[in-house]
Amino acid sequence: MRRWTGAWPVTDQAVAATGSRRFFGRQRELKALRADIERTGLDTLTGRKAPRARVLLVAGRPGSGRTALAEELAAEVADRYPDGIFRARLTEPGGVPVPTARAAQELLAALGVAEPPGAAEDELAELVRGAFAGRRAVLILDDAVDAEQADPLIPDEPETLVIGVAGGPLTGIPDVRPCTLGGLDPKSAIELLTSFTGSVRVTVDPQAAETLVEECGGLPAAVVLAGGWLSTHTKSSVADLAKRLREPSGDPLTRAFLLAHDGLPATAARILRFLALAPLGRADAHTASALAGCSVSAAATTLADFEALGLVSAGEDGQYEVRAHLVPLLRA
Structure with missing residues (x-):
C-alpha cells in the first residue's frame, strides 16, 4: 500500500500485497478490532439506527506498527467492503498536521467527486461525507492529530468502516474504543x-x-x-x-x-537526508540524484538498499518516502 501524503483509493493489487509483506504478531489486537466491527454501538442499544460509520482506532507511538496494523485489518476485511478502501494521510512527513480542507479535497479527488470552486472547509467535508453515502467502503484516517481534525471526515454512512490511526485517544469522537499498541510479544x-x-x-x-x-x-x-x-x-x-x-x-x-x-556511506547518508527534505517528503531516483548530486543509477540502487534496510517505503509509482517515524530523527 502506498503511504504518501494525501488521499487515494487503495488498489486490489495493493490489498493483495499486504498479506505478503512483513507482518507478524498482533493477532490479539486484530481479533479485538474485528470484534469491534460487530459490536453493538450506543445508537443501536438505544433503538436508533447508527447515523455514522463505525469508527475503530489504532493508537500507539511512532514506530509501533500502528499503520501496518490498520493496513492488515483493512486487507482482512476487504471482501466485506466491495466499494473500496480509501486512505487520507492527516499528518505531513515532518509532523505538520494536514488541514482538514486539504484532506477533504484530496479525498474528493480519490472518490472522483468534483470540487466546487471556492468551497469552504465545511462544504468540502460535507461533500466527502456525502460521497460515501450508500458505499460499503473502508476509510483509513492515517496519523490523525485530534478529533477536531478527523471528525468532519467521518462519513454519515453506517455501512462504511473508518479506521483511525493516531498517537492516542481521539477524545470527542463518540463510541470509539482505542486499540492501544505496545511492543510486539x-x-x-x-x-x-x-x-x-x-x-x-x-x-x-x-x-x-x-x-x-x-x-x-x-x-x-x-x-x-x-x-x-x-x-x-x-x-x-x-x-x-x-x-x-x-x-x-x-x-x-x-x-x-x-x-x-x-553505517551508511557518505553519499547514501546525503541522499537519505535530502529525501527527508524533498517536496511532499518523497522522491524517485531522478529527484534523489538531483538532490544529492549523484548519478540516477547510484540513486536507484541506494533507494532500493534503503528499502531493504527499513529506512524508506516504496510506492507503486516508483516514489520512495522516508518512514514517518524516522523523519524527526533525520531532521534533528
Missing part, C-alpha cells in the same frame, strides 16, 4: 527479525535474539532496523548487534536508527 518480534536475517543466525544463539528484541523494546520499527542492519553485516552475530545497541543512550528507535544511519 517476544516470539513475534523474533519472527520479524528472522525475516531479515534468516533462521540460522537466530537459532544458533536464541538467547541473543531475545536480548536483541528486548533492546529494541519490542518496537517493530526498531526490530526492522536491527534486522536490516544484520542483513547487510553478514559477518556480525546477533549478539554483536545486541551489545552495540546497548551502548548508546536514547530510546530503542533512536539507538537502532543511529546505528543504521552511521
Whole structure:
C-alpha cells in the first residue's frame, strides 16, 4: 500500500500485497478490532439506527506498527467492503498536521467527486461525507492529530468502516474504543527479525535474539532496523548487534536508527537526508540524484538498499518516502 501524503483509493493489487509483506504478531489486537466491527454501538442499544460509520482506532507511538496494523485489518476485511478502501494521510512527513480542507479535497479527488470552486472547509467535508453515502467502503484516517481534525471526515454512512490511526485517544469522537499498541510479544518480534536475517543466525544463539528484541523494546520499527542492519553485516552475530545497541543512550528507535544511519556511506547518508527534505517528503531516483548530486543509477540502487534496510517505503509509482517515524530523527 502506498503511504504518501494525501488521499487515494487503495488498489486490489495493493490489498493483495499486504498479506505478503512483513507482518507478524498482533493477532490479539486484530481479533479485538474485528470484534469491534460487530459490536453493538450506543445508537443501536438505544433503538436508533447508527447515523455514522463505525469508527475503530489504532493508537500507539511512532514506530509501533500502528499503520501496518490498520493496513492488515483493512486487507482482512476487504471482501466485506466491495466499494473500496480509501486512505487520507492527516499528518505531513515532518509532523505538520494536514488541514482538514486539504484532506477533504484530496479525498474528493480519490472518490472522483468534483470540487466546487471556492468551497469552504465545511462544504468540502460535507461533500466527502456525502460521497460515501450508500458505499460499503473502508476509510483509513492515517496519523490523525485530534478529533477536531478527523471528525468532519467521518462519513454519515453506517455501512462504511473508518479506521483511525493516531498517537492516542481521539477524545470527542463518540463510541470509539482505542486499540492501544505496545511492543510486539517476544516470539513475534523474533519472527520479524528472522525475516531479515534468516533462521540460522537466530537459532544458533536464541538467547541473543531475545536480548536483541528486548533492546529494541519490542518496537517493530526498531526490530526492522536491527534486522536490516544484520542483513547487510553478514559477518556480525546477533549478539554483536545486541551489545552495540546497548551502548548508546536514547530510546530503542533512536539507538537502532543511529546505528543504521552511521553505517551508511557518505553519499547514501546525503541522499537519505535530502529525501527527508524533498517536496511532499518523497522522491524517485531522478529527484534523489538531483538532490544529492549523484548519478540516477547510484540513486536507484541506494533507494532500493534503503528499502531493504527499513529506512524508506516504496510506492507503486516508483516514489520512495522516508518512514514517518524516522523523519524527526533525520531532521534533528
